[in-house]
Structure formats: C-alpha cells, structure tokens
Amino acid sequence: MTDDPSLSIDRALRQELEGWRRAGLSHLPMPPRKRTATTPASAKPVAMRTPTGASSASRTTLKSVTAPAVSMTHALPVVSEPLPPSPHSAGSREDREWRLNQLRQRVAACTRCQELASARTQTVFGVGNPEARFLFIGEAPGADEDAQGEPFVGAAGKLLDKIIVACGMKREDIYICNILRCRPPGNRKPLPEEAGNCREWLDGQIAVIDPDFIVCWGATAAQNLLGSEESIGRLRGRSFQHGRANVLCTYHPSYLLRNPAAKKDVWEDMKLFLKQAGLPVPA
Numbered sequence: 006m007t008d009d010p011s012l013s014i015d016r017a018l019r020q021e022l023e024g025w026r027r028a029g030l031s032h033l034p035m036p037p038r039k040r041t042a043t044t045p046a047s048a049k050p051v052a053m054r055t056p057t058g059a060s061s062a063s064r065t066t067l068k069s070v071t072a073p074a075v076s077m078t079h080a081l082p083v084v085s086e087p088l089p090p091s092p093h094s095a096g097s098r099e100d101r102e103w104r105l106n107q108l109r110q111r112v113a114a115c116t117r118c119q120e121l122a123s124a125r126t127q128t129v130f131g132v133g134n135p136e137a138r139f140l141f142i143g144e145a146p147g148a149d150e151d152a153q154g155e156p157f158v159g160a161a162g163k164l165l166d167k168i169i170v171a172c173g174m175k176r177e178d179i180y181i182c183n184i185l186r187c188r189p190p191g192n193r194k195p196l197p198e199e200a201g202n203c204r205e206w207l208d209g210q211i212a213v214i215d216p217d218f219i220v221c222w223g224a225t226a227a228q229n230l231l232g233s234e235e236s237i238g239r240l241r242g243r244s245f246q247h248g249r250a251n252v253l254c255t256y257h258p259s260y261l262l263r264n265p266a267a268k269k270d271v272w273e274d275m276k277l278f279l280k281q282a283g284l285p286v287p288a
C-alpha cells in the first residue's frame with residue numbers, strides 16, 4: 006500500500022463519490038471556477054459497505070478532518086453513458102449476456118489508462134456464467150491473460166482451477182474478472198488511479214451478474230472492492246457485504262505459488278465460503 010497521503014485522499018473521495026453514484030446521483034454540478042475539497046490526511050476506508058455501496062465511515066472521516074486540498078475534478082470517477090435498454094427480458098440469461106457484451110465492447114475501446122492501453126495485446130474483460138451465484142475477482146491480467154484474453158489462465162489460473170475442483174465446483178459455476186482489464190507493465194500492482202478508472206467496468210459486471218457471493222483473491226481485489234487498507238491477512242476469515250453479495254477474501258493463487266504454506270489458510274477460507282453458500286464442505 007502507498008504511504009502517499011494524496012493517494013489515500015484520492016481513494017477516499019472516489020469511494021465517497023462512488024457511493025453517491027450508486028445511490029442514484031449521476032453527476033455533480035461544478036461551479037465555473039476550480040473547486041477544492043478537504044479530506045483527511047489519514048482517511049481510513051472501511052471494510053464494510055452499506056447495501057447501496059456507500060461507505061458510512063469514510064463519509065464520517067471526510068467530514069471531520071482537515072487536510073491538503075485536492076482537485077475535485079481529479080477525484081471524480083469516470084462514468085460512461087448508461088447502457089441502452091436491453092431488448093431482452095430483464096434478468097434473463099439473454100439479457101445478462103447482452104449487457105455483458107455491451108460492457109465488453111466499451112472495455113475493448115477503453116483507453117482511460119494510457120500506459121496500459123498502449124501496451125496491452127487486448128483487454129481481458131471476464132469470463133464465466135452470466136447467471137453465476139459466485140463471482141471471483143482477481144487483480145489484473147498477467148502475460149498469459151493478456152495473450153489469451155481471459156482471466157486466470159496462467160500458472161495461477163491452473164492453481165485456481167484445482168481449488169475450484171477441490172471445492173466440488175466447476176468454472177462454469179462461476180464468473181471471473183479482475184480489478185483491471187488491462188495488463189500493467191511488468192505485472193506491477195495496479196495504481197489507485199487505474200483501479201478507479203476500471204471501477205465502472207467492475208461495477209457493471211457485478212450489477213449484471215448480481216452474485217450471491219464474491220470471493221476477492223488477493224489484497225488488490227479485497228482492498229479495492231471493499232475500500233479498505235487492511236492487509237489481506239486481516240481481511241481473510243471475515244464476512245463483508247457489497248450490495249446484496251456476501252464477500253469473502255483470501256490469498257491470490259500467485260501468492261500461493263510463492264508461499265505454498267498459505268494453501269491451508271486458503272482451504273480454510275474456501276470451507277467458510279462453501280459453508281456460507283450452503284454447499285457441501287469437503288472433510
């Protein structure tokens with residue numbers, strides 16, 4: 006995590022604005038002159054969200070502490086025009102596939118992160134069952150994903166497949182996507198600005214899939230989805246809420262490849278996930 010207070014401020018404002026957007030606010034009227042806002046130097050994003058996605062604790066900290074001025078224009082999340090009306094019955098499989106395809110086309114043309122857009126082979130949108138109860142979220146495409154256009158297809162993806170099978174599930178039971186849809190150079194961690202740029206696409210996919218459960222694989226997924234700065238070690242083993250979805254967090258399969266001893270922790274997390282999902286829990 007960064008120690009740069011301006012990035013914490015940026016993240017806190019993005020969370021607040023995202024909450025407003027989810028509550029139905031489509032735009033913020035801006036005065037003709039440049040505005041500034043004050044935010045805390047050490048805003049503590051919270052790990053729990055209200056059903057609307059708004060973070061009550063971040064709202065409190067934003068009101069209560071004074072800090073360096075930040076350009077509101079810079080902090081505003083990027084939001085596209087709403088999707089056109091679907092020609093299919095709302096919530097049907099055809100409707101979900103149609104809306105995901107609309108989002109996929111927008112993502113394919115997205116150049117919000119210029120460094121990533123100029124270096125990518127292709128965007129990596131997401132894959133899986135549009136009616137899945139379970140949504141898995143990872144960090145960002147790696148080299149294999151960038152080449153093939155699908156998330157989790159490299160060594161980490163193969164390990165994820167083994168975990169899915171060990172849980173008695175199939176990939177077809179799940180929808181899988183990432184915080185970012187373009188590969189960061191050298192597989193570096195996504196920057197907060199990049200995660201903010203890509204949040205609209207993630208939110209769009211979550212809205213279409215409307216999952217019962219979300220599993221965040223790794224710190225980047227957990228911290229960005231939940232708006233938390235807690236470590237993945239502290240976030241795992243706990244339940245969170247995002248909209249109507251129950252959220253669990255665990256280590257990323259890439260971490261398990263480097264630290265096989267952590268597999269037992271992931272297995273404990275998977276057993277908790279299966280139990281909460283009402284699925285058989287292997288002994």
Ligand code: SF4
Pocket residue numbers: 112115116117118119121122128185186187199202203204206
């Ligand atoms: S990472 Fe996301 S927001 Fe950034 S260019 Fe790719 S699709 Fe667009």
